[in-house]
Amino acid sequence: MELRTHTDLGEFWAVARPVYLAHPAAHTIALAALEPRLGTPHQDDVGVLITVHEQDAVVGAVFRTPPYPLGLSGLPISAVPAVAAKMRELEPDLPAVNGPTAVAEAFAEEWQTLSGQPWRVERGERLYRLGTLVPPVVRGAARVAGEQDVKLLSLWRKDFFANVLGVDLGLATSEAGLRQALEMGTTVLLWEIDGQPVSCAQATKAVAGMSRVSFVYTPPEQRGNGYASGVTAAMSRWAIDAGAECVVLFTVIDNPVSNAIYQRIGYQPVHDTANVLLRQGN
Template sequence: MRPDDWHLIHDVDTFLARAGDFLRSRPAPHTIPLTVTETLRTRGPHTYGAEDPVFGILESAGEVRATFFRTPPQRLNLTPLTPDESEALARRLAALGHTVPGVGADRDTAAAFATAWQRHTGAAPKLRERQRLYRLGTLAAPEPRPEGRARVAGPQDHEQLVRWHREFDGAIGATLSTSDGSWADARIADGRVTFWETPDGTPVSMAGVTPMVAGQVRVSPVYTPAPLRGRGYAGAATAEVSRAALAAGAAEVLLFADLANPTSNALYRRIGYRPVTDFAVYDL
């Protein structure tokens, strides 16, 4: 395979015109490119940063076989690739002088690209996180159910969302790409964050969802402040947004869990989520 078999594109509409059917053909493993490109399409190319995004398409006999995207300063995101395809992409990006601070993909693809990137640039990869993608089967209410109720976050919750988003990003070591205020504004406008609140009306946990694309919705983020964990609040909030996504017509409800956190993985399984595949994130 030749490096120039990879075609680079900077316009999201052009990318989706060529690769949209491919991404929609497997909505679960392609959940991240589907949701990120939908956000870029609806909210503009600089939603995630000041630099233009870059997309890539690998075609064979007129059919798309794989894609990538990167929204600087974020890491590279890949659909599943063979080792040869990873090698060709690493050679292509290195030859063009692209900066790749990290890569995220299914476990085997991420490892293959990280190895190829080191071979072409000398940058030693470091495993940052192992994740598991889950798909909702039959939703089960969490037991025991904590006292309180679910409530969709509204404009009055803006400062709460800003604070919790900042804390969530800090907890996972995320690279900030949009302001906390913009993040909160967008989700309030679309009704995409649900609080679990105690009987006195105090929010104690939140769960968000991505827009529905290709029939799939992904639950993200799920956050409970550290002093309030272990009381069932996150499970209740996650179950509620999952129920609402199904009621809104989602064919698949997905979420990622950090494999280093056995508590969250066990929680998601208890409320009906089943493993799809494992992913990995490398710093390069």
């Protein structure tokens, strides 16, 4: 087994793309985070890039786009020890990893052996793929968000990260992340009642026929009216109409409301993933 590190995203993507294209749904994070960066001002906003080779064939890949965790969806579990050791050299203060539960936990165990630092699962998530879309009957309508909506969406995004993902973003950081996503081709829909925004969702542009819906958020005072179902279904339809053959989303495993909502409108479970925090010692 041979590991190759890359400093250029274009070079890495040319080598690693077949790994991720093999299963677009399973590799949604890599596809949405990397290919849309090419040719944009964000192409160099990447961290560690590693490909795994056996007998001159590429068999795996990992990547990081700080501040996000090391992405492990393309890592065979047999390569975990070698990649963990390489990451100890390249980024000894690596804060977190994300990937299929078994791979993420195996990496965390190997990291603990190498570093002496315990780990914990911050959040378990379930990947869903859209089957047949079943739009709900919900009052209101969707529209594409524009520049005039950035301030509101930045505030909602900040609240979403805090309340759903447990991540404390400043408002300026939230806006910067939103603008970066828009520059990379993401579309945001707002669900409105009489011209008032009451919910939102976003979807990445299709890469290899795959688009991911995320940032489904309804302010507390507007919940319980089905707006999240409405905007998610509308966002899913938008993705299909924009050329996606595979539409996916993640839910937090221990949130029964969101898991039920998405299954009712046609999403089916694929597999579970884990966001694992490293360096959890004193």
